[in-house]
Amino acid sequence: MDNLSKAKEEVIRFCEQIEGWFRGDERVTDSGILANFSPDFRMISPDGSRRNLDDLREWLPQVFGRFPQKQVTLKDLQGYATDYHVLLTYTEIQDHGEGAHVRFSSAVFVREGDRMLWLDLWERS
Secondary structure, eight states: HHHHHHHHHHHHHHHHHHHHHHOOTTTTHHHHHTTTTTEEEEEEOOOEEEEEEEHHHHHHHHHSSSTOOEEEEEEEEEEEOOOSSEEEEEEEEEEEESEEEEEEEEEEEETTTTEEEEEEEEOOO
């Protein structure tokens, strides 16, 4: 499978995992959600705050099971790939029954062996 397809697959996998996490699905583990994140991961949230992998690890327990009706939908998944990197853009819609929140995201992935790891994520509303 080519790098672009692997990165797209990873975004889909992560969104399925985080939806399960928000809902409190006991089959989803925090290590599973973060399995394909680079130790150098960093992100900019829609509110402009900057976070890293440690911040994400600290945040996950706070939201486990907090949104039992949460649905996460992806649209417009597009990207560009090289032999070692992928840039993806996509729209993420999160709905927990009280209205949808739309995020426009750009993500950079780096190849490590057969995996594509999240390196950088920028989410805008």
